[in-house]
Amino acid sequence: MLTVKGLNTEYPSLKGPPVKAAQDVAFEVPAGKFFTLLGPSGCGKTTTLRSIAGLERPVGGEISVNGRLVYSAEKKIFIPPNQRNFGMVFQSYAIWPHMTVFANAAFPLEVRKTKLSKKEIRDKVMRVLSAVALDQYAEREATRLSGGQQQRLALARALVMEPELLLLDEPLSNLDAKLRDRMRFELKRIQRELGLTTIYVTHDQGEALALSHEIAVMNEGRIVQVGAPRDIYDHPRTKFVADFIGTTNFIDGVALGQDSTSGRWNVRTPVGDLLVHTDQTLAANMRVTVSIRPEDVELLEEPAAANGYNLVSGLVDQKVFLGDMVDFQVKVDDYILLSRAHPSLRTPIGDRIYIRMNPEKCVAIPDTSPARAAA
Amino acid sequence: MASTGQATDLPEAVQQPAIKADPKWFVMGGVVSIVAWLALIPLFFLIYQSFRTPGTARKPAIWTLGNYFDAYSSSDTLVLFANSVEFAAGTAVLALVVGTALAWMTERTNTPLKPLFYALSIIPLIIPGILFVVSWIFLASPKIGLINLALQKILGTDKVYVDIYSMAGMIWVDGLHYAPIAFLLMTAAFRAMDPSLEESAMMSGASMWGIFRRITLKLAFPAVAASFLILFVRSIESFEVPALLGLPVGIQVFTSAIYDAIHSYPSNIGLAAAYAITLLVITMGGIYFQSRITAQGGKYSTVTGKGFRPRTIDLGRWKYLTAGIFVVYALLVVVLPFIVLLWSSLQKYYSVPSWEALQNVSLTAYKTVINYPSVGTAVWNSFLLSVGTATTVMLLTAVVCWIVLRTKIPGRWVLDQVASVPLVLPGLVMGLAIMVCYLSIGGGIYGSIWILFIAYVTRFLPYGMRYNTTSMVQLHKELEESAAMSGASWFTAFRKVVLPLLKPGLLAGWIYIVIVSVRELSSSILLYSPGTEVVSIVIWEMWQNGQYVELSAFGVMLIATLFVFVMTAQWLGKRFGVKES
């Protein structure tokens, strides 16, 4: 449906070379899917989205929607944004303060080339306004809406034009936490009901994991990994991705060799030899980093049988009670491993404790990976 | 948080016992009295005078309503009023249309030559109003105007094509002169607008024109209305244009009527005061509505995203048209006026450009001007006055701003208002008020250079307030408090911490006031006497005497000096920027 190939976008800067805000960005989004660009602030998400919208003019690459080229550097095609028929919700909502709620939502229908009758406009607008639960506010001044309502109005305005593509730039970031959770469900529901192909930009990994069919993680202007939320969470390919999404333990090590039956690699680390999973090609003696999530670091008060699991032991160093769980810091040799455990585990600080890790969850990342950004 | 709370409470606790002897109270008290005296007393005398008959040696002045009766019973007044409004509204509209178009082009399009335009916007600082008017007379008067002569030559007729001595001519000249102000006001308005408001209209499928008409223009409306009022007030206060272009053909507006009433024989100061009060009411109304609109415009501010400058609209081939408009504008406000002045300054007697005249190019006029008796005095007076005024105003208003923004003295906002009173006083009205005031009080101030000094300081108080406020708002209160916590006295803290941090802002304001003082004409014209001429007065007198070439030579030198000065200011005051506003 949406295909982005080799996209490069630059901003001129007053001094020195231009800022390369998006570099070789490429991805594909099938029709009806919810695709998220995720990354830290300044990594080029907005730039990528605006390039798709046509609000920025890229310097290279190709963008096509439903087989229609909207931008191609090679063929010198650039369809202006007002002819692309993409709906967009801006981070600031960009609600026009001099219009009513109705006028805001009706604007795309009023300015389009094929004229609709007054009644048709009214019907369509009221339909989207009720879809976002704003129908009773139709005649209100747009400035007199609350933040959440403005956000829904911005969404209604994007939906009313029945866009080919819906572009959302951090639409929830200006809302307070409670409202954000509610709107997250709303967004998902509306997207699913209308079957809209959606590109969503956020720096909040929770939002991305909860909403998306597929996520592209960006860093320093480039996409570093694309995949389903589970896949990205469970099998990060770079330290940056592992670190940016969720919390994780990193253990440095050296690959020893591959177990021929299970396909697992053996890695020598300061906490002991570990069996690990990897999607990437390793070689013996390669330096690797093993990433394991705190919730996958199982704590046991008694030693257990290996059964193909990784077993180590250490001393409880710190505990933080969080209500529905307890964070343990366990000192294994000189390494501190973070573990997230059930509050029923009450091992006192200083006591010995046993750790069990599923090799499937221990992900080896070769140190040659391009991301150096993880700090 | 807790420690901040303590820090703010502390100075007050210290203030209480020290209330008697603290030198800051003397400084503040002195400043408050000076400001109140400057801003309010002349106004009082003006109102007083408007209810008095002219006093002579035989007949002492008595109370009367006659001045108002004279002013309002005559049908001339209606014409006067209509003329003033037509002139001011026309000027404001012309300036606004030109300024808005130019602001939109520079802020939102990829028109070439943009940097040139920012440079152009400071030109009105450099070309004093009176010189601008004179150069347009050279260009478009029916007899000697170059435009007429050129067209007549080309078309082989003796028809008069343009006549600057008309209402349209007045509006044209004043409108062009104020367009840069409109440009700066509208540029600020465009910058304050969240670009995503336009981008979302773009995404909705609106055309460029549709966006401009339905979004940009509507959102800019409060700013447009406020700018209109500012320009309206400015132009109804204009003196140079009505005096030089209107009076010769009998088109009177309030300012020229005031001038006429004073300079008729016998001079009728009561009538002038009555006109002045009327004018004052109009300008007060204008400024009142302007501040209301500006305050209401606040409701248009919404949640804004990240503050990057909006992507400019690619005009395609149209950009050559917009660049062309720039060039034409530059020709009209800078190049042509300056060239005609330069041309005429190089002649012995004023003559239109021709091959013969080109043979006669000489620097005689410059020599004459330099040896002209009143020029030396005027330059020296202007120098003393501008430097003295700028220094006094900036120091005075620094203290006033500090009191208003930093202390908790009850009623301090009144001080702010009082210091802003001169803003509503047209220069001519101010001149009249001060004249009346110091004629009544006596003491030899009237007739000395001090009266000009007082007038300038009063007139430019609001500018000093603005520059000081801008920089003091940026100066964090805790910097001062930490000085206090370190044991510095109030005076030491002000001298060692506050003043140095304010320096860039003070300097920018200082330079601005020097420039406007050098150009000042409308107050000075009522207050100067032989020996206390200033440069603008010398230009005025040269014009009255028909010394066109000398005037041009003097004008060219003045413009060159101001140019150097403004460039230095730009270079020094990058942080705050010196600009017309």
Ligand SMILES: Nc1ncnc2c1ncn2[C@@H]1O[C@H](COP(=O)(O)OP(=O)(O)O)[C@@H](O)[C@H]1O
């Ligand atoms: N209009 C602009 N002009 C210059 N630089 C910009 C502009 N917009 C963004 N940038 C720069 O491009 C990079 C990517 O920005 P952006 O796409 O907004 O990041 P994100 O949305 O991921 O936070 C940043 O370094 C930012 O400073």
Ligand SMILES: [Mg+2]
């Ligand atoms: Mg962004």
